[in-house]
Amino acid sequence: MAVAGSDPSTLAQVLQQQARLRGDAVALHFGDERITYAALDTRARRVATLLSRQWGVQAGDRVAWLGLNDPALLVLLFALARVGAMLLPLNIRLAPAEWQQQLDACTPRCLVHDAAFAEAARALGGAHALHATAELDAAVDPMDEDRAAASVPALLVFTSGTTSRPKAAVHTQANLVANMRIAAQVQAITPRDRVLTVLPLFHVGGLCIQTLPALSAGATVLLQPRFMPDATLQAIAGERPTLTLQVPATLKALIEHPAWANTDLSSLRAVWAGSSLLPASLLHAFHARGVPVCNVYGATETGPFSIALGPQEAMQRVGSCGWPAPGVEMQLAEGGEVWVRGPNVVARYWPDEPALDAQGWFHTGDLATRDADGACTIVGRAKDLIISGGENIHPAEIEAVLGEHPAVLECAAFGLPDAHWGEAVAVAVVLRPASGASDDELRAHLAARLARFKLPRHWLRVEQLPKTALGKVQRHELVKRLRG
Template sequence: MPQARRRCSSTEAGAATGDLRQAADRAAAVAWHAWGVRPGDRVAWLGANHPAQVTLLFGLARIGAVLLPLNFRLAFAEWQRLVADCTPAHLVHDADWAQAAQDLGQASGLAVHPLAALERADLPPAPDHASPDAPALLVYTSGTSGGPKAAVHTQANLLANMRIAAEVQEMGAGDTVLTVLPMFHVGGLCIQTLPALHAGARVILHPRFHAGEALACIAAERPTLTLQVPATMKALLEHPQWAASDLSGLRAVWAGSSLLPAPLVEAFHARGVPVCNVYGATETGPFSIALPPQHAMDHVGSCGWPAPGVEAKPGSPHGDAAELLLRGPNIVQRYWPDLPACDADGWFATGDLAQQAGDGSWRIVGRAKDLIISGGENIHPAEIEHALALHPAVAECAAFALPDANWGELAAVAVVLVAGASASEDDLRSHLHQRLARFKIPRRWFFLPQLPKTALGKVQRGVLAQQAAASIVVG
């Protein structure tokens, strides 16, 4: 099994370099013999990106146990709710989260272990209880509506996703992948990191994203692939070293987002780096629909085509779009403990509204629950947001529905301006009038210092609507 590096610094990388297979075997032995972990048991992880999180996942899979990565951005009370829901008996932590882990262990009755506990070499090998149907990974959804649910990824799901993602990204032993997104989420863990290891590639693992460190690493270590999201793409573009950084080692940047602002994509394309979108959800691998490099520049805004082995079809219609349904070997079948995630035929309803082009490619236009129906007309928030994002003074924005006695609903939008920039409501209205039908122009405007978001960075439109309705947001 290949090696993973934590940073670009050779001294820090050397300290973290090791054989992942041997480390996974040690983790399995410790969990089985020292902690008494058995098939089906859950073990939680709290920490920044670290090779030990990967080796713990592999080690637990060997004995048929399950890894629960905790989102370190959550509040303490949220950790407690997740732990109470899926009842892990053990919690492994890194040095930075030692105190938080001890507090959580004391409050929730968990046995708490530092990373060093995984390094014991005096234990016999653990028995092999690996099974395709065995759950291997629990990942909680972001909970934008209702409470978060844990998607149960089996070993077969994870292996299928590794094969699919490696094939589409054409990964091989000669590739180097730079991972900067958090591995407590399937994006950072499953889109590139695990597929790269499956393909025998090298992984450079940063504990957290830092724009300057990422650019320095891209120039010095010359990774061939990396995964970003709109927020990190924006941070890279705004960093003082963006223009001077050598990006020539990258053969593609993959972006894990259903909706990518065109200006961000075009800035990478101007540097000769194709931006390849990958669409998915916590429940779908998440490598489900992908835009390959050869179409990255002529299909800007598209998510591409279903990945090998993944099927996509339209579900319930919503005007000119329909809810996207997915089926495939990497898609989870249940939520913890035993709630169905798919229908009887294995189709997962994504909740996302999509349109399919004549060439078979798919474009996501928004969430079904976010659709604005004003005077009988359907308005997709993404249409407004994409058009506004083209204005140079707009840093980010979010459109949402507000109730209206005459129209049923009306379109509202919250706008965050670029630091130091100025633009009035009239300026932005004029900008939109050149790009959108009149009925799609927002009727209510709110200028905010920042947008409310979940711990995973998703805009909370419901919170915006509540604040606007209660006149908390100042327009």
């Protein structure tokens, strides 16, 4: 148990502390349901007993989740943490075969699913038992003991697998609690805040950038099952959140929605965006309405709250991802690769593959530049760097300029093997419907803004870019299409 007045070291202590300090305050607002901190703590204690006594979940076990955002997922996380077991949230955007691979790799004792994914859950094979979320409501006996220590793993989250096979990052309770503290401090989250969560909780972005930090600070989380632009804008106008987390795709959907212009955004003191590269046009649309869009940089392995650009600098430093968060160290290694070290960074992948080097650094694979005052700007991925004729070319630079053309919906630059140049710059372009822009027009747009050696030699028109389930462009697939 945490000593009165001391900082919590486990997830159970985090929730217990808020239940003691502000038990009657609303922790979660989900549809018509409002769950106080006292009720959330009680639910987590009861489910911990259910897990332990009836479902046979023991310390070290894994329990998978397949479903939309739901208070039950958060209850399950806190309950498992009290038992000393781990939550494995499955990405609902994956194919069944990919879910099966993750289940086979982590061998959970059981799989909890919501009503929307009941059929999909039943179709999955394996030795795990199946439980519907409604079964969690049957728990009645609260568990008083906290069987876990800070060093005990509590969360398994698979990486996107853009450079290798997906791996499950092992987040200990200490990692999660440290990330909560860091994220809450940088975002200045207080009990007065109302945090709108629309991004998926199966990813560390939706779960760990704002949702868990908000709960650790005693704020109210306005939880929605999934992102829908109309519902999000309605929530901003009606529920008056002070903070929300978005990504470029959702920012774009909000700006392009018919209700955008007339939606009252005045309650928002900031929008945070979980992306290393943010298109300037999206940021300017919010900034023009007085809402700063802040940037948080990180990875599945880094908490993810590692480097942040706060509201004070957001409007003046568009494109930057800011400075290392308190307690997080960062260095630019050879070639400009970002290395991160801190208490929120995982040490291993499941089951026991090191995630860090001998000195405790996580090698992100992202390339960055650093200003004189220490602010960082991500310029691309090391694996995506194009080396043509001895020149280093970052795809992100080409994409940012080409993306400014009004006819371009999306684009991706990549290197194509070339006998003379080593690599030649290529670009895949998705045009807006009925735009009618020619390749010559797009070439002229780039030629007026970029050095000649950066100009694409190969152009590929596509209806959509191949992406991973988390929205990352699969450039190797574009290379195949041009070479095929």
